[in-house]
Amino acid sequence: MRAAALRDRLDGDLVLPDEGGFALARQLQNTEYDTIEPYAVAYCASEEDVALCVRYARERGVRLHVRGGGHSFNGWSTGEGLVVDLSRMNHVVAEGPVVRLGAGVQSLDALDALRTQGRQIVTGTFPTVAAGGFLTGGGIGWQTRKFGLGSDRVAAARVVLADGRTVRCSPTEEPDLYWASRGGGGGTFGVVTEFEVRSIDAPALTGFETLWAYDDAVEVLTAWQEWAVDGPDELGTSLVVLPGMFGPGGRPVVRVWGVHLGPDEALRDGLDELAERAGCKPLSRTVAVRGGYAEVMHEALCGSKSVSQCRRTGTGPEAEGHRHPYTRQTYRLTARAATRPESAALLDAWDPALDAAGQERYLLCMALGGAASRVPSGATAYAHRDARFLVGYQFACREAGADPAAPARLTSLADRAADALTPLACGSYINFPSSRVGEDWETEYFGANRTRLRAVKRAYDPEDFFRHAQSISRAPTTEVDS
Ligand SMILES: Cc1cc2nc3c(=O)[nH]c(=O)nc-3n(C[C@H](O)[C@H](O)[C@H](O)COP(=O)(O)OP(=O)(O)OC[C@H]3O[C@@H](n4cnc5c(N)ncnc54)[C@H](O)[C@@H]3O)c2cc1C
Missing domain, CATH: 3.30.465.10 (Uridine Diphospho-n-acetylenolpyruvylglucosamine Reductase; domain 3)
Known part of the structure; x- marks a missing residue:
């Protein structure tokens, strides 16, 4: 039997394509990758299991795919080789x-x-x-x-x-x-x-959420970006423009949410200031009760679901966390707040008038800066210390399998959105890769750090055993590192 030698030696479990459990074992967060058939999925229980899988795959010339939680937008944690799943190594x-x-x-x-x-x-x-x-x-x-x-x-x-x-x-x-x-x-x-x-010493914090009418979206997006950059480091916030299915009366809605580590009074004042800067009032504003870090983050990430319910559907008897449908996305890092005309252009690329039935669209911004920008850009491989925002779009279709035109339609929306992001961009973040990236994606992700990254690749993985569509190359970049 395929991989019997491996199965016998693993502390964990191996699931092969013809076995029960394989349909679940091959899943990532995004349903698009459900059709990929790995050679096998190894649920590793120990470091020794991982080493066994690496040696097994190398000796037999089988590709290896490393999987943590399976959230890779572009499916880099699966393929037709052996999937090394680390979900049981969760201490x-x-x-x-x-x-x-x-x-x-x-x-x-x-x-x-x-x-x-x-x-x-x-x-x-x-x-x-x-x-x-x-x-x-x-x-x-x-x-x-x-x-x-x-x-x-x-x-x-x-x-x-x-x-x-x-x-x-x-x-x-x-x-x-x-x-x-x-x-x-x-x-x-x-x-x-x-x-x-x-670890961090942040015993308590406060969650908040404000919803704004889509008619005010340009003002809110512009004001939010300035507010988030000018605000204290204690403020962590995202803005997402949600499609009509989430808004009152079937209208799109802008959600500004996050957490605040400082005193509640400062948060309330800050939210007043956001409304003042935007020149409009939110449809709703919720400031939660200040609470323990774990409780507040759980509430923000899982709402009223228990830990078991919040897991991805299928992974446990109570799990009901949603999976993501077929999606085309484009994301960039930006180094400054968008001006009003730039915000208008960003929203234009999101334009709800382009909506087709069954299609979903999201414009997402996460505020960066603060402590992340006070680290020199060569100190770690993450290069873009000047970035103030992660900004991007996701275009999704739940029925993509039944609608042959959906992939091309979503791709063209993502391309249009990519054009809107280009004037603002200072780089890209490898954990939010776009579906389509430029030829020089290594520089996009890693800036000047790509040269050292390639040298590390050559030193630790000269045969390029660990690879996916956008893993760093082992080739020398310039005469300096050759
Ligand atoms: C819905 C959603 C929300 C997200 N929100 C955020 C967010 O708020 N902030 C943020 O920074 N990112 C966010 N991300 C992006 C996320 O950080 C990346 O997708 C991340 O790579 C996922 O890690 P994973 O282990 O869950 O995914 P996987 O798909 O398992 O792995 C992703 C990549 O990392 C590799 N990998 C996984 N485990 C290991 C390991 N142990 N050793 C070496 N390589 C490994 C895989 O081979 C693959 O290339 C989000 C993604 C999604 C889908």
């Missing part, structure tokens, strides 16, 4: 100021586990994203302005390399690998099995 242990995280741990579980351990970590704004992809790519969340990127707080990591060895990397051990593992992108240098993260 969370606080040891003084450091938290040891299994690379497969999802945000919602890390928050929950740390609730009783008195410490917390920087997470993103989606509950089931795993540490493996989040931290290797950078890691942006509502705590980023105050405490930096998730990866800025990685003190060390354990990595299984292409030759099957396991190393610990830190500022003093394998420093180049340590540098590359913080923002150079997952699935490129090795399989991280565990991160050691400097």
